Amino acid sequence: MKRLIAGVLAGMLLTACAPGGQPTSGEAAPPPPKDAEKVTLTLNWVPYGEHAPFYYGLKKGFYAEEGIALEIKPGSGSGNTIKAVAAGQTTFGWADTPPLLNSVAAGVPVKSAGVFLQKGPSSIETLEGSGIKSIKDLKGKRIGGTPGDAMYATFPALLAANGMAATDVTVVNMDAANKIAQLTTGGVDAIMGFFHDQGPTIEAKTGKKVEYLLYADNGLNLLGTGIVVGNDTLANKKDLVAKFVRATQKSWAEAVKNADDAAQSMVDLAENEPPLNVLVKQLKLAEPLLKLSEAGTPGKNTEAQWQDAISLMTKYANLKDPKAPAQYWDGSLASGGGA
Known part of the structure; x- marks a missing residue:
């Protein structure tokens, strides 16, 4: 319309x-x-x-x-x-x-x-209080991502730039629309996203503060x-x-x-x-x-x-x-x- x-x-x-x-x-x-x-x-x-x-x-x-x-x-x-x-x-x-x-x-x-x-706005987003303060803190965590988007494609490079292997984390493939729900209900520990896109959306929907680690600030300034x-x-x-x-x-x-x-x-x-x-x-x-x-x-x-x-x-x-x-x-x- x-x-x-x-x-x-x-x-x-x-x-x-x-x-x-x-x-x-x-x-x-x-x-x-x-x-x-x-x-x-x-x-x-x-x-x-x-x-x-x-x-x-x-x-x-x-x-x-x-x-x-x-x-x-x-x-x-x-x-x-x-x-x-x-x-x-x-x-x-x-x-x-x-x-x-x-x-x-x-x-x-x-x-x-x-x-x-x-x-670049690519980031790893978490809810306040997650304890994830650095890329290395992602070790052993479940990270939600959407195949085909920009963050998903470069996530392995982010890990490599921080001395980590792909096997250090579990990537959970999901539809973009499902990432917010999975993060807020604890289905994943963090999600890949553009911080200026999903961050304000999550905060508006849940009232919870979002924290993020920018790829650009962690060795992948693209x-x-x-x-x-x-x-x-x-x-x-x-x-x-x-x-x-x-x-x-x-x-x-x-x-x-x-x-x-x-x-x-x-x-x-x-x-x-x-x-x-x-x-x-x-x-x-x-x-x-x-x-x-x-x-x-x-x-x-x-x-x-x-x-x-x-x-x-x-x-x-x-x-x-x-x-x-x-x-x-x-x-x-x-x-x-x-x-």
């Missing part, structure tokens, strides 16, 4: 605008130009607060300004999103970097157009989620890719300054999203991961960052045939040089 409403809103003409031509709160998004190119973005998962900037950019008209008619689709794990991009089932994907590296190594024809979360594009699209429609990146950078820059409004745009336009207060907290927790004081602008990476990620994946996660960063990432786009 919200998608239908969003489509109706996009077709309505604005009757009033804030200074600068942007719609004021509660107004419809400006329609894209009649000749706008239809573009789909498949997320890494069902909508949560990290995705608010895309809905905010849609509602504020940032994509329309670039001649893009954007449709946002839910995903089912970064690996599946990358496959959908490669198969031409979606124009762009929002996916984690470790699965991207492994996908390229396996011959999947995709590249990153810029990683936005430059500190780049996080960003834009994935197919090699064919990059080769044949680089101008479109540059426009999409530019609109996304603006959407993120504005959303982190207006978290409440950005979260409200998800309530207005997304499907099956968490409650508003959870969305706001999730987005605010994501903001430091952008590392804007270093990057200067959302999604702008350096070759050194990519080389560090490649080296860590090679050392701890058996990345096959490691290549130069340019084989995985087009650095000209988020820097403004891709148009």
